[in-house]
Amino acid sequence: MMILMDDTATGGRSAGSFQGKPRPGDRVFAGTALGAGILILVILAAVTAFLLIQGVPGMLADPADAPTTLGQSASFWHYVGPLAFGTVWASLLALLFAVPLSIGIALFISHYAPRKLAALLGYVIDLLAAVPSVVYGLWGITVFAPAVVPIYTWLNAHLGWIPLFAGTVSVTGRTILTAAMVLAVMVLPIITAICREVFLQTPRLHEEAALALGATRWEMIRMAVLPFARPGIISGAMLGLGRALGETMAVAMVLSASGIVTFQLLTAANPSTIPANIALKFGEAGYGLNVNVLIGTGLVLFVVTFAVNALARWIVNRRKDFSGAN
Amino acid sequence: MSKRIDVADLNVYYGKFRAVEDVTMTIEPRSVTAFIGPSGCGKSTFLRTLNRMHEVIPGAYVEGTVTMDGENLYGPGVDPVRVRRQIGMVFQRPNPFPTMSIKENVLAGVTLNNRRMSASDKEELVERSLRGANLWEEVKNRLGLPGSGLSGGQQQRLCIARAIAMAPDVLLMDEPCSALDPISTLAIEDLIGELKANYTVVIVTHNMQQAARVSDTTAFFNIAGTGAPGKLIEMDHTEKIFHNPSQKATEDYITGRFG
Ligand SMILES: Nc1ncnc2c1ncn2[C@@H]1O[C@H](COP(=O)(O)OP(=O)(O)OP(=O)(O)O)[C@@H](O)[C@H]1O
Numbered sequence: 001m002m003i004l005m006d007d008t009a010t011g012g013r014s015a016g017s018f019q020g021k022p023r024p025g026d027r028v029f030a031g032t033a034l035g036a037g038i039l040i041l042v043i044l045a046a047v048t049a050f051l052l053i054q055g056v057p058g059m060l061a062d063p064a065d066a067p068t069t070l071g072q073s074a075s076f077w078h079y080v081g082p083l084a085f086g087t088v089w090a091s092l093l094a095l096l097f098a099v100p101l102s103i104g105i106a107l108f109i110s111h112y113a114p115r116k117l118a119a120l121l122g123y124v125i126d127l128l129a130a131v132p133s134v135v136y137g138l139w140g141i142t143v144f145a146p147a148v149v150p151i152y153t154w155l156n157a158h159l160g161w162i163p164l165f166a167g168t169v170s171v172t173g174r175t176i177l178t179a180a181m182v183l184a185v186m187v188l189p190i191i192t193a194i195c196r197e198v199f200l201q202t203p204r205l206h207e208e209a210a211l212a213l214g215a216t217r218w219e220m221i222r223m224a225v226l227p228f229a230r231p232g233i234i235s236g237a238m239l240g241l242g243r244a245l246g247e248t249m250a251v252a253m254v255l256s257a258s259g260i261v262t263f264q265l266l267t268a269a270n271p272s273t274i275p276a277n278i279a280l281k282f283g284e285a286g287y288g289l290n291v292n293v294l295i296g297t298g299l300v301l302f303v304v305t306f307a308v309n310a311l312a313r314w315i316v317n318r319r320k321d322f323s324g325a326n
Numbered sequence: 327m328s329k330r331i332d333v334a335d336l337n338v339y340y341g342k343f344r345a346v347e348d349v350t351m352t353i354e355p356r357s358v359t360a361f362i363g364p365s366g367c368g369k370s371t372f373l374r375t376l377n378r379m380h381e382v383i384p385g386a387y388v389e390g391t392v393t394m395d396g397e398n399l400y401g402p403g404v405d406p407v408r409v410r411r412q413i414g415m416v417f418q419r420p421n422p423f424p425t426m427s428i429k430e431n432v433l434a435g436v437t438l439n440n441r442r443m444s445a446s447d448k449e450e451l452v453e454r455s456l457r458g459a460n461l462w463e464e465v466k467n468r469l470g471l472p473g474s475g476l477s478g479g480q481q482q483r484l485c486i487a488r489a490i491a492m493a494p495d496v497l498l499m500d501e502p503c504s505a506l507d508p509i510s511t512l513a514i515e516d517l518i519g520e521l522k523a524n525y526t527v528v529i530v531t532h533n534m535q536q537a538a539r540v541s542d543t544t545a546f547f548n549i550a551g552t553g554a555p556g557k558l559i560e561m562d563h564t565e566k567i568f569h570n571p572s573q574k575a576t577e578d579y580i581t582g583r584f585g
């Protein structure tokens with residue numbers, strides 16, 4: 001912004017033969033860029049103000065004043081805790097599936113597939129991003145959840161000694177693991193698209209350096225492509241995480257939630273997520289401080305998302321010297 | 327270590343386009359061979375066929391044979407990856423891996439071949455290679471810093487260190503000094519003079535004086551016109567090429583009366 005605003009860059013005012021006026025195009029561009037920047041800040045401030053003004057009363061509410069939401073909880077924090085846990089847990093699980101798969105697909109498109117197939121695949125992946133989340137919810141509840149029950153039963157029987165797979169298997173399959181896998185499918189396109197772009201941007205120079213040292217294609221990818229793309233992969237994963245954290249409909253439809261905190265993946269008792277909970281409770285919350293409580297949970301989600309983004313930035317910047325940007 | 331290369335009737339194609347026509351030559355071990363010629367005459371293309379790097383470009387292929395100490399590099403069952411491990415290459419623009427430290431850069435190729443190497447062997451190889459590339463004194467105190475933080479000339483010597491760490495039989499260099507200042511260029515030329523004690527060195531250059539200074543043998547390539555394939559016009563002792571070439575085209579090019 002500073003550079004764009006700097007008048008001397010477009011022609012100084014001092015007398016002399018280099019005198020000149022700022023070009024109109026530069027002015028328009030600088031103005032538009034500045035305006036857009038300010039607009040984003042204003043919107044963000046407005047959203048924050050809304051969340052604070054409406055949410056804080058909910059956060060401080062006496063459970064008696066908000067019976068439909070805080071009915072069974074000792075306080076707002078007891079209420080939002082399991083929801084925040086469920087949100088982060090489901091999103092992390094989703095990333096766990098989506099990131100490796102996305103990297104694999106993106107690498108296939110950028111470095112293995114013949115050109116025509118790569119273009120087709122890229123197109124299909126982009127289409128996946130255009131499917132509305134209700135459709136994923138419907139698919140998850142009617143097709144996917146019943147289909148995974150036998151797998152869950154098997155996992156529970158053979159690997160049940162691992163706490164993650166312990167407990168009584170859900171008969172419907174509508175568990176947090178199912179929700180996480182549906183989320184994974186939903187965030188796959190954005191992560192894949194970003195990974196593909198950064199993989200394609202690997203300098204030819206460095207790919208050739210690796211190949212000339214006698215690297216196989218996979219070794220070249222490990223040596224030149226992946227390290228170069230690391231910040232991009234992290235950014236992509238964070239965008240995916242942002243989408244997973246905020247995803248509402250699919251989780252609300254797929255997950256059979258009961259507001260507890262557990263790491264067990266296969267049981268019928270699952271933590272809910274903040275957005276899904278807001279969607280499900282909003283209808284019946286229309287009086288007292290109930291709505292404020294829900295907005296308060298929204299504020300918590302806002303903070304969690306910010307924290308996650310800050311963490312991602314920190315990770316990306318930590319090894320800046322080695323990023324290949326210089 | 328150092329090996330002899332024989333090229334016979336080599337044609338190089340990019341798809342339908344023939345870039346290099348009918349090259350036959352012998353490259354002697356423990357010597358420096360320079361390729362000179364106008365832009366677009368196929369020097370880089372031909373150089374890349376000596377370690378099968380042209381295969382990285384979609385549609386590129388060769389006809390003919392390249393043999394190294396009697397072994398055909400294009401024979402059936404020959405793995406291009408193995409060929410490149412024995413024939414190192416240095417590029418026009420320095421290309422150390424930006425995500426690796428100086429030390430990791432030197433070891434990059436070796437770790438592909440031989441994963442289990444003791445830490446002390448690694449230290450020793452890093453020092454030996456960097457000394458071999460005349461870079462040790464300048465970087466010995468910052469081996470852990472990124473290779474991209476060095477100057478252009480230092481980066482290029484780092485790339486040479488990375489190539490010689492593999493103990494190749496042959497070292498191919500495509501205009502290794504064209505992105506460098508005169509001082510760095512001299513440092514690399516000196517280095518090339520030392521490298522020929524152990525390696526077969528092939529260098530492409532646009533700098534006539536450089537070819538005259540560093541090489542023992544010079545090959546002159548030329549093209550008849552745009553779209554025509556490049557050809558080897560003359561190859562001889564560097565002395566002879568620069569003082570008494572047998573072809574008129576060579577003489578015109580050397581003396582700057584070209585085109
Ligand atoms: N990747 C490629 N695909 C198609 N044609 C190519 C490719 N690379 C080079 N060529 C063509 O092959 C011919 C030889 O190119 P090459 O780069 O080998 O020339 P050169 O002698 O190295 O030139 P310079 O001195 O400018 O580096 C040129 O006509 C060029 O256009």
Ligand SMILES: [Mg+2]
Pocket residue numbers: 369370371500
């Ligand atoms: Mg060239």
